[in-house]
Amino acid sequence: MTILKEPQDTRLRRLAEQLETPLYVYDGDVIEDRYRLLTSCLPTGFEVFYSVKCNPLLGVCQLLRQLGSSVEVASAGELLVALEAGFQPQDIIWTSPGKTQRELTMAVDHGIYSINVESVEEARLIGSLAIERGTVVQVSARINPDFQPAGAGLKMTGVPSPFGIDQSLAVDALTEIAAMPGLSFIGLHVFTGSQVLDAGVLVRTMEKIIQLALELSAASGLSLQFLDLGGGFGIPYFPGEQAFDANQLRLELGELWYRFKDRLSGMRIGVESGRFLLAESGVFLAKVLYVKSCKGTKFVVCDGGSNQHASSAFLGRYVRNNFPMRLLDKGELETEEVNVVGPLCTPTDVIGQKVHLAPPESGDLLVVERSGAYGLTHSPVLFLSHPLPVEVLCYQGEELVLRERGIAENFLRGQQSFQQKEVERAIHV
Ligand SMILES: Cc1ncc(COP(=O)(O)O)c(C=O)c1O
Known part of the structure; x- marks a missing residue:
């Protein structure tokens, strides 16, 4: 549907009325803007690999492909989405610590650019799959370095973690992997953490990765065709947090690139x-269903909660504070402290802890901002069997429902009914 220019809140209210709640609304123009900003900070020739894990909607992946992104997947499901979105195998890499044989077979059969192996054992398995098929598979090694990015919301290296090959074992591991039949060793991958807001830290981390890559290459005698510098580019969620300085990133990365x-x-x-x-x-x-007080605390009960937006309930701890949230069209009113909860029967279903909202009433619309990444995809959607929310993309004046609302019957799909008689027979045979 084509919609002429309309204030954002008017659009949100209209979409909530048309499509009902809970609902995710994404602004494709913002995605485009972010993509262009990020690429503008990178030296010429650097490539952005979109990490599907943050939002695996097919339509979102298609938009990023259209913008020129490459893609990083972490499961067979994500690979399927990436292929369906039209990414070419040479623009797909796969990083995840627990790839199964079935998943690796899929990656091998599609001939993706790089399987980033996280252990020698994984490389051996890929080698055997390659030999079985009479092919050669490109692999990179994910290294877990001794350093980590200062101030990252989530650190994945420099501490014991299941990610990648420990730096102290890397030279031997690379030598072994590169000698394996069926494999073509092409490069290195390092991802140190997420949610970094300091451009200087981002650049210094990339510098350390480059130095490490050059050292490992020299020590193992292996040349590199591919180097994945990871990322960790953060966004401000809370008052007082500042976006990283894009100009600083552009300038310092440019200098770094010039040196190397x-x-x-x-x-x-x-x-x-x-x-x-x-x-x-x-x-x-989400819609406010009920407002009630219990032992001195006011609860705002909504039709969607941590089952559909776990990050907002601090599950996962990438984000350690309340997401920015407000009640639609009540921005001018004085606020009061409330707990915003979802419909689940658990005290952990709190998507806003002691947040300040305008006086809530049933029927109000709660808007949780900055929810485009690690929202639905990061949530325990099976818990209490609520249907999946609708997801809509607005882009260049068009609105597209990218995922229809789920239905209760979806929870029965793939299940077998319990046949008492047959079970009894099986037990007594
Ligand atoms: C290997 C890897 N790459 C990329 C990402 C995406 O990170 P972000 O969403 O912070 O850009 C992650 C996130 O955990 C990751 O583990």
Whole structure:
């Protein structure tokens, strides 16, 4: 549907009325803007790999492909979405610590650009799949370095973690992997953490990764065609947090590249990003069902909660504070402290703890901002069997429902009915 220019809140109210709540609304123009901003900060030739895990909607992936992004997947489901979205195998990489044989087979059969292996054992398995098929598979090694990005919301390296090959074991591991039949060793991958807001930290981390890559390459005698510098590009969620300084990032990355470009020339260089590209594009909309007080605390009970927006309930701890939230069209009113909860029968279903909202009433619309990344995809959607929310993308004046609202019957799909008689027979045989 084509919609002429309309204030954002008018659009949200209209969509909530037309499509009902709970609802995710994404702004594709913001996604485009973020993508262009990020690429403008990178030296020429650097590539952005969209991390599907942050929002695996097919339509979102299609938009990013259309914008020129490559893609990073972490499961067979994400690979399927990426292929369906039209990404070419040479623009797909796969990073995740627990790839199954079935998943690796799929990656091998599709000939993706790089399977980023996280252990020697995984490489061996890929090698055997390659030999079975009479093919050669491109792999990179994910390294878990001894350093970590200062101030990151989530650190994945420098501490014991299941991600990648420990730096202290890397030279031997690379030598072993590169010698395996069926494999073509092409490069290195390092992802140190997420939600970094300091451009200087981002650049210094990339510098350490480049230095590490050059050291490992020299020590193992292996040349690199691909270097994935990870990312961790954050966004401000809370008052007092500031977006990273894009100009500083552009300038300092440019200088970094100038210093290293000769030694990295000819290499495909990538960064990965999910949160930065998506988070600010999306809002989660839920309807206030009831407002009640219990032992001195006011509760605002909504039709969607942590089952559909777990990050807002601090599940996962990427974000350690309340998401920015408000009641639609009540921005001018004085606020009061409330707990915003969802419909689940658990005290952890709190998507806003002691937040300040305008006086809530049933029928109000709650808007949780910055919810475009790690929203629905990061949520325990099976808990209490509520249908999945609708997800809508607004882009260049068009509105597209990218995921229809689920129905209760979906929860029965794939289940077998319990046949008492047959079970009894089986037990007594
Ligand atoms: C290997 C890897 N790449 C990319 C990402 C995406 O990070 P972000 O959404 O912060 O950009 C993650 C997030 O956990 C990750 O583990």
